[in-house]
Amino acid sequence: MLLPLAGGSGAVIKLGELVMILDLHQQGLSVSAIARQLCVDRKTVRSAIAKGLEPPKYKTRAPQPRITDSFEPYLKERLAVYPGLTAVRLWREVKERGYAGGYSVLRDCVRDLRPPRTAGFEVRFETPPGQQAQVDFAHFEVEFADEPGVKRIVWLFSMVLGYSRLIWGRFVVHQDLQSVLRCHIAALEAIGGAPHEILYDRMKTAVIGEDADGLVVYNRALVDLARHYGFQPRACQPYRPKTKGKVERPFRYIREDFFLGGSFRNLDDLNAQFQHWLDTVANPRVHATTQRVVYEAFAEEKPALKPLPLAPYRTVLKLERRVSHEGMVSVGGNLYSVPDTTRRRILDIHVLADEIRIFEAGDLIASHAPLEGRDQRRLDPAHRKPLPPRRQPAEGEPIIIRRAGDRVARRSLDFYEAVGRRLAGQGRTR
Numbered sequence: 001m002l003l004p005l006a007g008g009s010g011a012v013i014k015l016g017e018l019v020m021i022l023d024l025h026q027q028g029l030s031v032s033a034i035a036r037q038l039c040v041d042r043k044t045v046r047s048a049i050a051k052g053l054e055p056p057k058y059k060t061r062a063p064q065p066r067i068t069d070s071f072e073p074y075l076k077e078r079l080a081v082y083p084g085l086t087a088v089r090l091w092r093e094v095k096e097r098g099y100a101g102g103y104s105v106l107r108d109c110v111r112d113l114r115p116p117r118t119a120g121f122e123v124r125f126e127t128p129p130g131q132q133a134q135v136d137f138a139h140f141e142v143e144f145a146d147e148p149g150v151k152r153i154v155w156l157f158s159m160v161l162g163y164s165r166l167i168w169g170r171f172v173v174h175q176d177l178q179s180v181l182r183c184h185i186a187a188l189e190a191i192g193g194a195p196h197e198i199l200y201d202r203m204k205t206a207v208i209g210e211d212a213d214g215l216v217v218y219n220r221a222l223v224d225l226a227r228h229y230g231f232q233p234r235a236c237q238p239y240r241p242k243t244k245g246k247v248e249r250p251f252r253y254i255r256e257d258f259f260l261g262g263s264f265r266n267l268d269d270l271n272a273q274f275q276h277w278l279d280t281v282a283n284p285r286v287h288a289t290t291q292r293v294v295y296e297a298f299a300e301e302k303p304a305l306k307p308l309p310l311a312p313y314r315t316v317l318k319l320e321r322r323v324s325h326e327g328m329v330s331v332g333g334n335l336y337s338v339p340d341t342t343r344r345r346i347l348d349i350h351v352l353a354d355e356i357r358i359f360e361a362g363d364l365i366a367s368h369a370p371l372e373g374r375d376q377r378r379l380d381p382a383h384r385k386p387l388p389p390r391r392q393p394a395e396g397e398p399i400i401i402r403r404a405g406d407r408v409a410r411r412s413l414d415f416y417e418a419v420g421r422r423l424a425g426q427g428r429t430r
Helices: 015-026 031-038 042-051 069-081 087-095 103-113 177-191 220-229 241-259 267-282 294-304 413-429
Strands: 002-004 012-014 132-142 152-161 167-172 197-200 207-210 216-218 232-235 317-322 328-331 334-337 346-351 356-360 363-368
Touching (some): 012 015, 031 042, 087 241, 152 177, 167 267, 216 232, 241 267, 317 328
Antiparallel strands (some): 328 334, 356 363
């Protein structure tokens, strides 16, 4: 390393020579003796002794442009509106806008723009393949593009397999029993099997309460569903939300990486986009905890799941409903049509997980797929007979308007002739 010396001499001296000059000076040698021994000029020796040993000085370089600089305004805008967006989500978005850099560079940039989160240490509880799944609901508020200005509350039903962390979910309008059963059936069918146990929060559609001995009392319909598919329902301990961390932690991931900043036309579009995100982003990713690709871990877990039963689940909830003057019955806040030929005012309704059946005197007269949400109508066109077309009068034919119910009886001409003679005779007596 070369060091410039002060004093205007312009001499440049190596770091090793500087150290030797200072060492010889401490030993008591004169400037001339040091200069002769090291073959350097005496001015250089004096300058080195006067300056002493100082750390080298470097010139500051001008900051180099980063590949993320042109995308920082967009990142700041997104984080200002949605602070919880993940770096992975933002990386996908800026790649669509021309970003050609790697994920780690963008992650560091996002870290600079947003303070890192801090969290305490937790003990992770793992289960073997096929042993457990966890189920829960999460609350979301959305404004659909088909209903601008209207805020809707939807609920995300999610089932997560404990070993592989595979996520299955569906947005529904309410958490009623029929929605819970329907989501369970769809989840198990999509996964292709059933775990040995499913862990629940103490939601009312799953857990009714506890008996006198402190044992958990489950909803009977859920017990029937569990018996049909062969899994054991299990309620987590009260006030212990982290018992279900495998299903609750992904809610934050779903909210930040999928839901925030999204645009959805309606509930069907929301579920279609969510399924696409599960198939292309969430389940093909490397899980942060297990450090494994979710789909690859699921391929190992699937053989440990219980096979699905051959017969579909058909447990029935029986109701009675009155037919409205429009020929509709109300079930779960929605209206379903009955045929015009229905005679009774009170009908029997059988509510299944995936079907609503309507009976009159024991005979099935209508069947409908359940509607999501409330205040909707499902009208089967076959339930309404078309009105007969009205006969159009011929050209030149007079149009006669009568009062409702007026009819003219057909009589012979002799009758009208007798009436005429009678009226003529009355006229002569006057």
